[in-house]
Amino acid sequence: AQKITQTQPGMFVQEKEAVTLDCTYDTSDPSYGLFWYKQPSSGEMIFLIYQGSYDQQNATEGRYSLNFQKARKSANLVISASQLGDSAMYFCAMRENMEYGNKLVFGAGTILRVKS
Amino acid sequence: DAGVIQSPRHEVTEMGQEVTLRCKPISGHDYLFWYRQTMMRGLELLIYFNNNVPIDDSGMPEDRFSAKMPNASFSTLKIQPSEPRDSAVYFCAGSTGGGELFFGEGSRLTVL
16 A cells, blocks of 8 residues: 555646645554655755654744644645745655654655746 | 765666665764665665664565665665666665655666
8 A cells, every 4th residue: 555645746836836745644653754855857865844743833944834634644745935946856755663663655756847 | 064975876787787886874874775766666665774784675676686784884785687677766865763864866777
């Protein structure tokens, strides 16, 4: 079964507008962590933001925020005021069984294109 | 402060040859991961180590793949013999405990 589902293969957004990238996850573990990474065309993997399952507030990092809806098992990434440099592949990932392991499982990714 | 260092950045080899990919993690990171990225299968975890000990190698595709971590500052991923379907970008990443993964720039392998 898919642990991480990203249903949007590709997205377009107009420069300066906000965009939401969807991510749903599947776990029965009460302790887990959710991550978002950015992969530009140059290929490196850049960490953006983290949300722990016990965190009471949604995580924010600059223009990035995570819309965490635990009951719906969703962890959508919101990018505000999009910039041309935001064009990249975005991956959602989950770490579960945190007491017994430390591996991250990644979704298939969403390609974001910012239009000028 | 140097990040995760991988070598080679690009490797082109012929089917049947041995390939060795190398990784130097960030000092102090006690977890080391090897991932493979392809268009068809996305990012797959191959194996990970904690304090130089392999913890989970269930993602290693077959016996042709092996990974070692002889010390805290060095790991290798070896493919012998290589096949065209092994062509991919191989990432090494490290972390401390439950923190985020810090990735290297990847090694792009092409097997002809």
